[in-house]
Amino acid sequence: MSHHPPNPPIIHSFATTEVMVSSLASFIIKAQKDSIDKKGRFTVALSGGSLPKQLSGLIGNPAVKWDKWQVFYADERVVPLTDPDSNHFLCSNELFNKVPIPKENIRTIDIALLDDLEELSDAYEKELIKEFAQKDSARFPVFDLILLGMGPDGHTASLFPGHELLAEEDRWVAYIEDSPKPPSKRITLTYPVINHAARVVFVAAGAAKADILCTVLDHPEQGLPASRVKPAHPGQLFWFVDQPAAAKLQVSSDEFKL
Numbered sequence: 721m722s723h724h725p726p727n728p729p730i731i732h733s734f735a736t737t738e739v740m741v742s743s744l745a746s747f748i749i750k751a752q753k754d755s756i757d758k759k760g761r762f763t764v765a766l767s768g769g770s771l772p773k774q775l776s777g778l779i780g781n782p783a784v785k786w787d788k789w790q791v792f793y794a795d796e797r798v799v800p801l802t803d804p805d806s807n808h809f810l811c812s813n814e815l816f817n818k819v820p821i822p823k824e825n826i827r828t829i830d831i832a833l834l835d836d837l838e839e840l841s842d843a844y845e846k847e848l849i850k851e852f853a854q855k856d857s858a859r860f861p862v863f864d865l866i867l868l869g870m871g872p873d874g875h876t877a878s879l880f881p882g883h884e885l886l887a888e889e890d891r892w893v894a895y896i897e898d899s900p901k902p903p904s905k906r907i908t909l910t911y912p913v914i915n916h917a918a919r920v921v922f923v924a925a926g927a928a929k930a931d932i933l934c935t936v937l938d939h940p941e942q943g944l945p946a947s948r949v950k951p952a953h954p955g956q957l958f959w960f961v962d963q964p965a966a967a968k969l970q971v972s973s974d975e976f977k978l
C-alpha cells in the first residue's frame with residue numbers, strides 16, 4: 721500500500737477545443753508508448769457523454785497501436801449495444817468504427833444479462849479479472865489510462881452526488897438502478913478501480929462546464945463525485961480543459977507539452 725498522499729491534479733488548459741483535442745491525442749499516444757514498452761499492452765477505460773468526440777485526434781494517426789489497446793468502459797448504460805444511449809454505441813460511432821481496432825479488444829457488457837443487473841456487473845467484473853488479476857495479480861486493476869467526463873452535477877462515470885456507491889470499497893464494478901440521469905440502469909467502475917489507475921484524465925470543454933469545473937477543482941471539500949477522483953501514488957490525475965471551461969478556475973493550469 722502507498723504511504724504517499726495522492727499527487728495534486730495537473731491541469732492543462734487550451735485556448736481552443738481543437739488544440740485541446742490534438743494535445744489530448746499526443747498525451748494518450750505518449751501514455752500508450754510507455755505502457756507498451758513496459759508491458760506490451762495498453763489498458764484503457766473510456767466514458768460516454770461528450771468524451772468520445774474529444775478523441776478524434778487519434779483517428780488516422782499512425783502512432784496509435786490499436787492492436788495493443790485493451791478497452792473497457794468506465795461506465796455503461798444497461799441498454800442494447802445498438803441503442804443510442806449505449807456508451808459503446810457512442811464510442812463506436814465516434815471512434816471505433818473509424819479505426820482498425822480488433823473488435824475482441826473492446827469489452828462490452830453481456831447483452832444476454834440486461835435483465836439482471838447483479839449478474840451483468842459481476843460478469844463485467846470477471847472480464848476485468850481476466851485482463852488484470854491473472855496478469856498483474858493486484859487487489860485492484862491498474863489501468864494505464866482512464867478517460868472520464870464530468871456532468872453538470874459533478875458526476876463522473878455513473879457515480880452520482882450523494883449516492884451510496886460513492887462509499888463502495890470492495891467491488892470493481894457496481895450497478896445502479898436509480899441514476900438521476902437517464903437511463904436509470906447502469907454499471908460503473910468504482911473508486912477503488914478508478915483511484916488505482918496509473919493515469920486518470922478528465923476532459924471538459926465548453927462554457928457549460930465552467931461553474932461545475934470551478935466547484936470540483938476549487939472546492940474539493942464539497943466532495944462531489946469528480947472531486948473524489950484522486951489516484952493513489954504513483955498514479956496521477958490530469959485535467960484537459962479548454963478556455964471556456966477553465967474561465968472561472970482559481971487553481972493554476974498550463975498547456976500540455978510533450
Ligand SMILES: O=C1O[C@H](COP(=O)(O)O)[C@@H](O)[C@H](O)[C@H]1O
Pocket residue numbers: 766767768769770771795796797807868869870871872875876877878901
Ligand atoms: O451519463 C454519463 O455522463 C458522464 C458525463 O457526460 P458529459 O456529456 O457531461 O461529458 C459521462 O462521462 C458518462 O460516461 C456517461 O455515462
